[in-house]
Amino acid sequence: MGYVTSLFARRMVAAAGNSIDGAALLQGVGIDPDAPLDPKVMIPAATYYDMLERLAAQIDVTDLPIRTGASMKLDEYGALGLAFKAATTLGASYARVERYARLWTSVVRYELRADPRGTLFILHRPGERRLGMRLSNEATLASALSIARQVSPVPVKPLEVLVRHPAPKSIIAHEDWFGCPVRFGMDLDAVRFSTTALAQPNILGDVGISRYLVSHLDKELSEIADDAPLVSETKGAIAQALSEGAPKMADIARGLGLSTRSFHRRLSEHGMSFQTLTEETRRELAEGLLRDEGHSLAEIAFLTGFAEQSSFTRAFKRWVGMTPASYRRDRSRS
Structure with missing residues (x-):
């Protein structure tokens, strides 16, 4: 069975707001809501998807993944977040995610893939496209852009976003957040960046610190x-x-x-x-x-x-x- 960091579950519940019993949802998946946030604490992926589906039965979750992804902070990712900051370019930052994502999930693999229109940052997550997984995938893609914007000295805007599952009832929040077309029902879950965007130097890029991390x-x-x-x-x-x-x-x-x-x-x-x-x-x-x-x-x-x-x-x-x-x-x- 695969695992994901409890950080994702905590952020989803927080983004849902006060209209739900967030503490009960977290306790239901084995997370102590009063414990300090620790990205190394894992929960089973299936349990996480179950929690998201219970949440979806209580509130409208159309834009919840976007609000969740937008709320993710690099400082909460531990050493991997620091390494993302310290990489010299945005492309190098994403390469760190590609290599070390196993530290926060065993169900997702990331890939940087060059193509004629730039570079794809691809999310590979096998399994049934159940609602919980779909919500998780959307939040993951949104968070990928959120952390990029935290290290770049200039606004980061993808060329397009590709999503494998069908579109929710509205994608206004999705396109507002990404600032580009978001295409559902595609063959990949990915964000496409221009070569120029990924070559952009990071604000805190440091070779020495990066090597240590x-x-x-x-x-x-x-x-x-x-x-x-x-x-x-x-x-x-x-x-x-x-x-x-x-x-x-x-x-x-x-x-x-x-x-x-x-x-x-x-x-x-x-x-x-x-x-x-x-x-x-x-x-x-x-x-x-x-x-x-x-x-x-x-x-x-x-x-x-x-x-x-x-x-x-x-x-x-x-x-x-x-x-x-x-x-x-x-x-x-x-």
Whole structure:
């Protein structure tokens, strides 16, 4: 399963305003709304899309991705944001995103591709074009321009924006933000820039600082690759422990041969939190057990670590937007 940084979820909820219960939405995807913003804290991409679809059921989200993308700040991206600033040109900044985006997402790959009309900054995200993904893609394209405008000494205006999915009911906000044609129903999700725009020197471009930051990012990237098995091992240990109630981090760490401090640090370096992994494991286990008619709802509640069926029902509805019984009925009809 792929992951995205919790930063995106927080910004989407903030852009939605006070007409929604933002704290409840964030808690529903395993994010503590009162915790400091940390781009290294990840959530499952599918969970993020679910949250966006629940949000869309409450408010008009036509221009929400644009408002979200416009609100993104480079300072919130950690070392990658600093490296984007320190690159000598805008093209070099986007090359940093192409290389290091794995630090904030495992479901998106970026590509800079030259073509006869300039250069395309392409967003590759596989999977079903469900509403949550469509909203996320639009916000990602909008944020790509937002961060460019934060480093350039002159206004940045793309030649055009290409979007794979069909257009929303209005694209006025999209074209106002990008300042160029936005074409939906295309073969790519991409922003096309002129060669001149990408050659523009950045305000804070610095070769020495850039070299240091790239070294730091390379180290972070290698740690993500090295610790990948830890996530699956942790989820397996959590699943085995759930029948005895919600597991404690210290017990899971001990079972994996780690101290609690080391376990927490390694999960954080991988962009994970123990709370997020526990919630994800519970949800995945519950969905799998609900597809098996051999387990009653009370048994599934017990196997996923809940003392009472009512607590399980509330948690499951928070995760997927429907009760366990409704979920089971829907799956039996499909």
